[in-house]
Amino acid sequence: MNDAPPPPTGLAIELEPLVTRVLAPNASPYTFTGTQTHLVGTTDLAIIDPGPADEAHHAALLRTIAGRPVRAIVITHHHRDHSPGARRLAHETGAPIMGAAPFALSDDGPRADAAFDADYAPDRVLAEGERVSGEGWALEAIATPGHTSNHLAFALSETGALFSGDHVMGWATSVVSPPDGDMGDYMASLEKLLGRGDRVYYPGHGLEIERPQRLVRGLLGHRKQREGQILRLLGEGVGTVPRMVERMYVGLDRRLLPAAERSVLAHLIDLDCRALVRADGEAWSIVSS
Incomplete structure (x- = not known):
């Protein structure tokens, strides 16, 4: 840039x-x-x-x-x-x-x-x-x-x-x-x-x-990396968007946290559409193969 x-x-x-x-x-x-x-x-x-x-x-x-x-x-x-x-x-x-x-x-x-x-x-x-x-x-x-x-x-x-x-x-x-x-x-x-x-x-x-x-x-590449991070966190039992953002966006300007949460949610919805994850209320988990 x-x-x-x-x-x-x-x-x-x-x-x-x-x-x-x-x-x-x-x-x-x-x-x-x-x-x-x-x-x-x-x-x-x-x-x-x-x-x-x-x-x-x-x-x-x-x-x-x-x-x-x-x-x-x-x-x-x-x-x-x-x-x-x-x-x-x-x-x-x-x-x-x-x-x-x-x-x-x-x-x-x-x-x-x-x-x-x-x-x-x-x-x-x-x-x-x-x-x-x-x-x-x-x-x-x-x-x-x-x-x-x-x-x-x-x-x-x-x-x-x-x-x-x-x-x-x-x-x-x-x-x-x-x-x-x-x-x-x-x-x-x-x-x-x-x-x-x-x-x-x-x-x-x-x-x-x-x-x-x-x-x-x-x-x-950046978005695919974020997707990989989300799947790894779900595998570790980190299942809510705020907790994921806390782990994924260390040091982010707090004014931008809402935007980060919306982007993580967008990734989760996309993964759900591909039948890779599922939601139970506000908690997310990996779909077992």
Whole structure:
């Protein structure tokens, strides 16, 4: 991963001739230095993940747009640090909101990741392979569920770049929080990206990823290692999520413990779907062969 210092918030940084990044001022333990909005194009634009409904970030985006036509406001997923800024931006630019499908979560369980944007309502949902284009650029939707059920990445065919949202980030592994997050889907989406030849990833958080295939292989290995840890702990009689997290995440910032618990639960649900473990209330155990 790139260890260079982050750019200041609100500053337009050209990453390559067709791509400009603006960092939102919403740094936190879950967003790292903040949400990164990417502008694609030169004479006309797509705005990827306009971020939170923040006055300073909105003003920075308008300065960067500088009156150019906005063809689309493109959303990777429906978390509150990615999509709420779309509504005001759409009103002021006239651009349609498109990308990830809307989602209504019926479960009221605990949340570790950014809250859902309950008001997210795209004008157009993009399915796998659908494209949005402008002068000299085209973005193709790549379905990458796992972090959320509706997560999309977007490939910029002209340069070999992939806007990876929160599926692959430049600073940490993605939180997979059931019921909307699904570990089996997340792993399958990583395998899908591993089979592609994208040159660089521009994530929603953290700096650009210049050797993406290497990172994706590392993420797959990391998740398989976590799965192995869980099975070993179950074999030792450690059968509840909090006890597993205590053993697996030594020294973790306590503010991130809820996220760790949700990811361990996601692994357990995936193992249960594969008939390797079973639940008895809040206790888990290995299925005897």
